[in-house]
Amino acid sequence: MSTPPTAPKKSWSWRSQAFRGLIYQVITIALIALAVWYLANNTITNMKLRGIQSGFDFLTGSAGFDIGESLFAFDSGEPYWRAFLVGLTNTLRVAVLGIILTTILGTLIGVGRFSRNALVRGFCTVYVEFFRNIPVLLQLLMWYLMFTELLPAASEPWALGPLFLSKGGLSFPVPVWASGHVWGAWGLLVGVVAAFAYRHFARISFEKTGVAKSMLLAPIALVLAFGVLGWLLGGAPTALNRPVLGEFAIENGGALTPEFLSVLLGLTVYTAAFVSEVVRGGIQSVALGQSEAAAALGLSRGHTMRLVMLPQALRVIIPPVTNQYLNLTKNSSLAVAIGYPDVVSIANTALNQTGRAVECIAIIMVIYLSTSLFTSILMNWYNTRSAIKER
Amino acid sequence: MSATTFQPIAARPAPVKSTGLVAWIRSNLFGNLPTTIGTLVIAAILLAVLPRFFHWAFINAVWTTDYEACHTAAGACWGVVGEKYRIIIFGRYPFEEQWRPLISTLLLLSLLVASCMRAFWKPWLAILWIGVLGFFFTVMYGGVLGLSRVETDRWGGLPLTLLLASLSMAMAFPIALVIALGRRSSLPAIRSVCTVYVELIRGVPLISVLFMASFMFPLLMPQGFSIDVLVRVLAGITLFAAAYMAEVIRGGLQAIPKGQIEAAATLGLSYWQTQRKIVLPQALAMVVPGIMNNFISTFKDTSLVTIVSLYELTGAMSLALNSDANWRPFKIEGYLFIAMIYFVFCFSMSRYSLWIEKQVNKSKLR
Numbered sequence: 158m159s160t161p162p163t164a165p166k167k168s169w170s171w172r173s174q175a176f177r178g179l180i181y182q183v184i185t186i187a188l189i190a191l192a193v194w195y196l197a198n199n200t201i202t203n204m205k206l207r208g209i210q211s212g213f214d215f216l217t218g219s220a221g222f223d224i225g226e227s228l229f230a231f232d233s234g235e236p237y238w239r240a241f242l243v244g245l246t247n248t249l250r251v252a253v254l255g256i257i258l259t260t261i262l263g264t265l266i267g268v269g270r271f272s273r274n275a276l277v278r279g280f281c282t283v284y285v286e287f288f289r290n291i292p293v294l295l296q297l298l299m300w301y302l303m304f305t306e307l308l309p310a311a312s313e314p315w316a317l318g319p320l321f322l323s324k325g326g327l328s329f330p331v332p333v334w335a336s337g338h339v340w341g342a343w344g345l346l347v348g349v350v351a352a353f354a355y356r357h358f359a360r361i362s363f364e365k366t367g368v369a370k371s372m373l374l375a376p377i378a379l380v381l382a383f384g385v386l387g388w389l390l391g392g393a394p395t396a397l398n399r400p401v402l403g404e405f406a407i408e409n410g411g412a413l414t415p416e417f418l419s420v421l422l423g424l425t426v427y428t429a430a431f432v433s434e435v436v437r438g439g440i441q442s443v444a445l446g447q448s449e450a451a452a453a454l455g456l457s458r459g460h461t462m463r464l465v466m467l468p469q470a471l472r473v474i475i476p477p478v479t480n481q482y483l484n485l486t487k488n489s490s491l492a493v494a495i496g497y498p499d500v501v502s503i504a505n506t507a508l509n510q511t512g513r514a515v516e517c518i519a520i521i522m523v524i525y526l527s528t529s530l531f532t533s534i535l536m537n538w539y540n541t542r543s544a545i546k547e548r
Numbered sequence: 549m550s551a552t553t554f555q556p557i558a559a560r561p562a563p564v565k566s567t568g569l570v571a572w573i574r575s576n577l578f579g580n581l582p583t584t585i586g587t588l589v590i591a592a593i594l595l596a597v598l599p600r601f602f603h604w605a606f607i608n609a610v611w612t613t614d615y616e617a618c619h620t621a622a623g624a625c626w627g628v629v630g631e632k633y634r635i636i637i638f639g640r641y642p643f644e645e646q647w648r649p650l651i652s653t654l655l656l657l658s659l660l661v662a663s664c665m666r667a668f669w670k671p672w673l674a675i676l677w678i679g680v681l682g683f684f685f686t687v688m689y690g691g692v693l694g695l696s697r698v699e700t701d702r703w704g705g706l707p708l709t710l711l712l713a714s715l716s717m718a719m720a721f722p723i724a725l726v727i728a729l730g731r732r733s734s735l736p737a738i739r740s741v742c743t744v745y746v747e748l749i750r751g752v753p754l755i756s757v758l759f760m761a762s763f764m765f766p767l768l769m770p771q772g773f774s775i776d777v778l779v780r781v782l783a784g785i786t787l788f789a790a791a792y793m794a795e796v797i798r799g800g801l802q803a804i805p806k807g808q809i810e811a812a813a814t815l816g817l818s819y820w821q822t823q824r825k826i827v828l829p830q831a832l833a834m835v836v837p838g839i840m841n842n843f844i845s846t847f848k849d850t851s852l853v854t855i856v857s858l859y860e861l862t863g864a865m866s867l868a869l870n871s872d873a874n875w876r877p878f879k880i881e882g883y884l885f886i887a888m889i890y891f892v893f894c895f896s897m898s899r900y901s902l903w904i905e906k907q908v909n910k911s912k913l914r
Contacts, residue, residue, distance in 0.1 A: 182737035189741060196768045203767045274583045275576035276590045290844075290894035291887045292851035295862055299883050306880070490753035494855055501755065514764045518756060526751040 200515070215511045216241070222506055224498045226414050237507055244503030245524060251420050251499065252486040252528070258425040259485060260478075263432025268462065270437050281433070288430040294491050297423040301495040304415035311407055321400050321407050327418060328400035331411040337391030344387020345380060352376035416497035420489065428485045432478055439474035440466055471543050479536035483529050490525075500524055615874040628869070628878040629885045635868035636886060639704015639859040645696065649707040652684045656710055664900055666907075677718070684711070700778040704859035704867075706889070708778075712850040712860065716785040717843050723786070724793035729823065731794065732801050742794070749791035755852050757784045762856040781853050789846045796838035800831035833908050840901035844894050851890075861886045 171177065204211055216238040223233045227243040228250065269281040288296070305324055309315060314323030321328040332338060359370040388394075400407045443466050451461040490501040501521055508517040565571045577587045608623025611630075618625035629636075638646045659680045662668045688707065691697040703711075730742035749757070761784035762777060769775070804827050812822040854863030865882050869875050 178735045182735050185738055185741060199770050200767045203769075203771060206771060272583075272586070273576065273579050274586045274590075275572075276587050276594075280590060286895065287891070290848075290891045290898065292848040292862070292890055294851045294854070295883060295887055295890065298862070298866075299880070299887070302879055302883065306877075487753040490755050491852070491855075493755065501753070501759075505759070508763065514767060518760055518764060521756045521759075522748075522752050525753060525756070526748070529751045 209512055211513065211515065213516055215507075215513055215516070218511075220507070221510065224503070225496070226417065226498060237511075240503050240507065241500065241520060244498060244500035247417075247497065248486075248489055248492075248499040248501075248524075249528075251417070251424065251489045251492065251497075255421055255424045255428070255485050255489065256482050258421070259428045259432055259481070262425060262429035263478075263481075264436055265433075266429060267433035267436025267440070270433070271440060273458075285430045285433055288426055289434070293423065293427045293488055294494060296427055297419060297491055297495055300419035300423045301415065304419050308415075312402075314402070314407060316402075319397075319399055321402070323407065324415065325407060326412050326414045328407045328412045330397040330399040332394070333396040333398050335392070335394035335396065337388055337394035340391025341384055341388035344390070345384040347387070348380035348383030351383060352379045355379055414497075416492070416495055419495060420492045420497045420499075424485050424488055428481055428488070431481050431484075435474055435477045435481065436470070438477075439470035439472075442473045443469045468543075472540075475536060475540045475543065479533060479540075482532055482536070486528055486532065487525060490521075618875075618878060624881050625878040626881060628875050628881050631875060632868040632872075632882065633885075635705075636861070636865050636882065637705045639708065639864040640702045640867065641704060641707075642696075642698060642702065645690075645698065648687045648690070648695070648698075649703075649705070652687050653707045653710060655680055656684055656707075656714065660710075660714060681715070700776050701858075703778065705861055705864040708853075708858065708860040709847070709850050712782060712785060712853065713843070713847040716782055716789055716850075717846055719782075719786045720790040720793055720846075721839075723790040724797055725828075727790065727794035728797035728801060731798055746791045746794055749788055750795070754785070754788050754849055755855055757788050758852060758856050760784065777856075778858065781856060781858060785846065785850065785853075788849075789842065792845075793839060793842050796835050796842060797831065799838065800835035801827065803834055804831055836908050837901050837905045840897060840904065844897050844901075847893060847897070848890065861889060 203209075217236050219234050220237045220240040221233050222240070224231050224240065224243050226247070228246045229243070231239060231243050266281045266284055269277050270285075272278050272281070304326075308322060308324050311323045311325035314321040314325070314328075319330045353376075356372060356376055359372060359375075363369055398409050398411075400409050400412070402408075447465055447469065448461055451465040456464065489499055492499040493502040493505060496502070504517040504521050508514055511517075564574075566575075576583075578584045604623045606623075608621055610618045610621045610623070610625045610627050613627040613631040615625075615627070615631075618627055634643070634646060638649050641649050659676065663673060663677075686692060687695065688703060689698060689700070727742045727745060730738050731746065733739050733742075758781060761780040765780050766774065808826055808830070809822060812826045817825065850860055851862040853860055854866070857863070859867050865886050866879075869879050869882055
């Protein structure tokens with residue numbers, strides 16, 4: 158009888174793979190620690206020699222510069238951390254709006270490449286090839302140039318109904334703040350809850366009876382109806398703050414600066430080209446049999462797309478689209494080139510004024526890393542929701 | 549019973565013609581109502597926009613290098629390109645010495661084109677690359693063979709764009725290979741170091757890396773030790789591109805069936821032998837399109853160095869027109885000119901990537 162084989166004894170010789178692995182890791186860690194220590198040491202020495210102070214205490218000091226545009230009031234006497242906050246909100250404003258617009262435009266162009274209409278197909282192809290192959294910085298500069306050079310002066314803008322478009326940007330009417338709007342907002346909130354409840358019950362009844370109810374239009378109508386109801390209950394305030402043509406510039410109303418518009422447009426148009434390629438790839442990845450089966454069932458092309466192709470394509474589409482969202486957010490840092498005060502631009506000014514290079518760059522990195530992380534978490538959550546549920 | 553009389557039925561309509569131009573137009577442009585509406589709307593927009601653009605770009609355009617004619621013209625001023633093309637393409641390089649970047653760029657370009665051809669995929673291509681890059685630096689920098697010295701801060705335009713793109717990709721590749729293998733390693737410390745590197749770099753925008761290279765790097769180095777800003781920026785782009793490429797390569801590594809590695813293990817191959825002879829050849833072939841995409845985006849990203857004051861194409865273009873009040877109003881034409889240069893490069897790269905994809909897939913055809 159042979160004895161059962163015993164596990165080989167761990168030997169700490171060079172022949173043992175585990176031992177070698179350990180040595181490799183120790184060497185790697187040691188090298189990295191050494192490099193970090195060396196760089197940190199150099200930095201500290203350099204800072205001492207040049208009399209550079211370090212630390213984040215400068216954040217509470219007065220910023221001393223004005224910011225071209227901000228969502229909340231800011232003047233030059235306020236501390237640096239408020240300036241950074243302005244930059245952050247400006248970045249997020251471009252990123253969030255850009256992501257929404259890019260998704261819409263990218264999906265339209267991507268689906269358009271499957272159109273039966275040759276003009277639509279050709280247009281979408283040209284769009285993708287053109288905007289994908291030109292650097293985004295160049296596109297931003299071009300948009301900015303168009304806004305600042307080709308548009309008429311602010312004293313004689315193009316008027317489009319209540320909208321004014323000029324070198325000063327886009328002016329539009331905004332509602333005058335009244336308590337009725339708060340009621341309206343509450344109404345919208347109630348509407349959203351009602352819409353979710355409606356969808357829940359509609360799905361249950363669909364599973365029971367097989368009769369499909371409107372899952373998109375009816376909830377939207379619900380939200381709007383509750384919003385209007387709240388607005389009516391609040392006294393239906395209708396006062397609008399319209400932009401008027403002043404002597405030199407456009408006064409009143411809300412306004413979007415040319416910087417903001419060019420960053421938003423440039424990023425949207427550029428990223429949409431990539432998103433549309435992702436969408437096209439996703440649609441192509443759905444097996445041909447699926448659309449044939451849908452045709453055999455007598456579904457129209459629109460229904461085939463919406464009910465059969467897109468739900469399956471989404472699973473392929475979501476991860477790369479997440480990457481595009483992250484790219485868009487990161488590319489918003491290029492706003493620094495055309496003077497839109499995003500967080501990089503603010504940090505740059507702060508760096509030049511205080512000389513705290515390490516701290517300012519650390520702030521930029523922390524902000525972008527956390528927005529990336531947040532977007533990924535959100536999209537991963539959506540991804541798991543739309544993934545195939547296997548039993 | 550009455551006799552059935554012959555009653556002719558109406559003749560069937562002739563089958564709709566399904567080939568030829570008319571049939572194509574019928575099915576592709578006016579197939580059904582929505583298609584027809586779409587065609588009409590888009591045709592209306594095109595008819596409104598295209599003639600205007602055509603008038604601006606060609607009919608009313610000024611083609612001579614005469615800025616006074618440009619100021620009065622209603623159309624584009626292409627004369628600006630004729631007047632400024634040397635500054636746009638070569639940046640601040642001394643005017644009478646511009647034959648040097650011209651020769652260097654042409655050589656680098658032809659090497660790039662040659663590297664794309666199958667016949668040149670030989671071991672000596674690497675040596676050729678080293679030789680050409682050496683030539684490029686010697687001729688551009690000068691200081692030997694009776695050439696005057698031109699500091700790197702005067703390099704600019706297309707040579708700089710090409711240099712940054714090709715060199716950073718070439719250097720990023722080995723780094724990316726190591727990082728990708730490291731992320732798949734079974735050793736936890738090495739794996740986490742590589743993961744942290746990739747996630748940190750991919751999480752931040754390239755221009756913050758460039759700012760770091762240009763502002764923070766001097767702080768990190770010992771006193772009195774300085775590196776040329778071009779080299780620092782090149783290092784920044786390389787590290788950035790490497791993080792992205794590592795992820796592409798990792799995708800390829802993941803796609804190798806486990807059986808391949810197990811088979812290598814039964815043959816008694818070591819880790820490095822397995823990687824070099826079994827895993828990497830298959831994985832790299834798989835991710836060639838991804839790497840090409842990476843190359844295209846790096847090529848476009850080199851335009852960002854203009855933000856840290858290096859005058860590659862985009863920077864050289866602003867430099868050329870901002871300094872001259874006569875030509876400053878015609879920036880849009882200048883931008884269109886360099887946009888076309890970028891487009892030609894990127895578009896041909898993406899077409900090439902499609903071709904190479906076909907080449908790589910040949911082994912899978914049966």
